[in-house]
Amino acid sequence: MSKEEKKVNRRDFLFTASYTVGAVGVGAVIWPMIDQMNPDKAQQALATTEVDISNIEPGKSITVLWRGKPVFLKRRTSEEIAEARAVKLDDLPDPQKDEDRVKEGKDEWLVMLGVCTHLGCVPLKDKGDFNGWFCPCHGSHYDVSGRIRKGPAPTNMEIPKFEFVDSNTIKIG
Missing domain, CATH: 2.102.10.10 (Rieske [2Fe-2S] iron-sulphur domain)
Incomplete structure (x- = not known):
């Protein structure tokens, strides 16, 4: 495997990992806003x-x-x-x-x-x-x-x- 292929594979992994972490972060921020719209237990x-x-x-x-x-x-x-x-x-x-x-x-x-x-x-x-x-x-x-x-x-x-x-x-x- 050449140095160029290793860089591409590593770069693809880093992009995918970054997008996944970002999506989880956005979900963690948005979920409380959505959940607060539900009626309370009382x-x-x-x-x-x-x-x-x-x-x-x-x-x-x-x-x-x-x-x-x-x-x-x-x-x-x-x-x-x-x-x-x-x-x-x-x-x-x-x-x-x-x-x-x-x-x-x-x-x-x-x-x-x-x-x-x-x-x-x-x-x-x-x-x-x-x-x-x-x-x-x-x-x-x-x-x-x-x-x-x-x-x-x-x-x-x-x-x-x-x-x-x-x-x-x-x-x-």
Whole structure:
């Protein structure tokens, strides 16, 4: 092997090694910037929440926090379900059937964000003209299905994504 060939081979190796070290260095600098765009662990933990519903008696409700917002879980009685289903859709400012606000086969469980759709206040349970929720800030009245019936709120209370994990647990989110 001649001196010239040794120089070329050595030069090629040095160039390749330099590019490899440079690429690893650039990756080491860029990775923290990319990784910081991921949500932090606290946000990931709040993405879903599981709630034990085994102790909620018919006619009662509880409030839990999910993503920093209150969520109302109400176990409705058969009378409350019948009352909600007897309402004519023409009487509702935001027409929505009661059946569309609950999971099929689990009609007694109403799960909704506890936020007034007018200005984001938290309505009071078992109050108002329709035995549902009442927002005292501006006078919005919701029925036992969380539908707006009277007042300035433009829409019904929102139903979050939820599922029944088992007969005693609801997973929200």
